[in-house]
Amino acid sequence: MVIEVSGYQVETCSGLRGCPNRAIICEGLAEEIRQRLIKQDLKSFLKKIVRGPIKIHHEFRISISDCPNACSRPQIADIGLIGACRPVVTGEMCNGCGSCVETCREDAISVTGDIPFMDGEKCLSCGKCIAVCPTGTLQTGRSGYRILLGGKLGRHPCLGTELPGIFNKDQTLEIIDRCVEYYKTHCVEGERLGEIMGKNGVENILQPVYHRP
Numbered sequence: 001m002v003i004e005v006s007g008y009q010v011e012t013c014s015g016l017r018g019c020p021n022r023a024i025i026c027e028g029l030a031e032e033i034r035q036r037l038i039k040q041d042l043k044s045f046l047k048k049i050v051r052g053p054i055k056i057h058h059e060f061r062i063s064i065s066d067c068p069n070a071c072s073r074p075q076i077a078d079i080g081l082i083g084a085c086r087p088v089v090t091g092e093m094c095n096g097c098g099s100c101v102e103t104c105r106e107d108a109i110s111v112t113g114d115i116p117f118m119d120g121e122k123c124l125s126c127g128k129c130i131a132v133c134p135t136g137t138l139q140t141g142r143s144g145y146r147i148l149l150g151g152k153l154g155r156h157p158c159l160g161t162e163l164p165g166i167f168n169k170d171q172t173l174e175i176i177d178r179c180v181e182y183y184k185t186h187c188v189e190g191e192r193l194g195e196i197m198g199k200n201g202v203e204n205i206l207q208p209v210y211h212r213p
Contacts, residue, residue, distance in 0.1 A: 007043030008060045010034050011077070015066030022066040023127045024083035024143050026169055030064055033176060037062075040180050050190040057154065058190045060183065062176065068124040075159045078193040079179055080148035084166045085127030088141030089116055100129035100138055125166065144168045147175060149202060150194030158194055163206065175206065 012030050015022045037060070046054045063077035074080025094114040101109050108122035109129055116137060125146065130138050144167045148160030167175065179193065179202070186196045 005043065005054045005056060005059060007041070007046050007054070007058075008034075008037040009062070010037065011061070011063045011072045013065045013067075013069075013071040015083070019066065021069055021126070022083060023068070023085040023125065024066055024145070026066075026083075026145075029081075029169065029172075032173065033062055033064075036173070036177065037180070040184070042180075042184075045184055045187075046190060049187060054190075060180065060193070068126045074148055074151070076151040076153050076157070077148075077160065078150065078152070078183070079176055080151055080160045081172065082146040082148070084125035084146045085130065085143045086123070086125045086141045086166055087118065087127065087130050087138045089118060090137055090139050092136040092139075094137040095135050097134060099132040099134065103128045103132050142166045145172050147172065149179065150192070150197045152192040152194045154192070160194070161197070178206065 010030050010033050013019065016027075016030075042060050043054065046058050050058055061077040062079045062081070063072045063074040064081045065072045065074050066083040068082055068084075070080075070082055074082055094111065094116055096111055096114045098111055100116060101111055105128075106122045106124055108119045108124075110117050110119075127140065127143075130140055133139075147163045147167055149163065150158070151160030152158060163175075182202060183193050183196060186200055
């Protein structure tokens with residue numbers, strides 16, 4: 001059986017079908033990414049540099065998950081997106097019910113008296129604590145996507161490297177554009193983005209994004 005190779009893959013989780021775990025709702029993002037990759041004409045690019053026929057493992061992969069459960073395996077894609085909804089503690093009075101503590105699978109929240117405390121290192125920004133808070137003490141601070149770069153399987157597998165922060169839609173699309181251009185500039189014979197990052201780093205192409213709100 002001949003498998004058609006397009007030069008790229010965009011994978012999604014089941015969030016668009018109404019998954020209750022969704023941390024963010026961003027309709028149309030996957031299709032917008034596909035259209036941008038089509039314009040990049042990665043298939044023609046790969047034909048020029050790959051020896052022999054292009055295979056599935058040569059394709060540039062982007063994976064989108066709408067929550068930290070990461071059902072579409074964004075950790076092993078060239079670019080992985082994970083939906084994020086970061087909670088913040090507001091001035092609304094906490095009633096000490098402990099619902100947030102019970103629902104947090106990462107043990108990222110503790111409540112002392114009527115004051116909740118967040119452990120930013122443990123929090124995966126799933127937004128579950130916000131949903132169960134009856135007083136509005138926990139509300140959405142920043143929402144968007146966590147972004148991982150350079151994940152891959154194969155002979156030398158590695159998980160993607162997460163960029164610091166949570167990115168809105170425009171920032172996410174800009175990072176994707178910059179990473180694809182970076183990939184096309186530095187890819188010699190069909191290497192995955194993670195291999196290229198190991199040799200060149202990506203700090204220079206991402207710096208402009210971090211200076212935007």
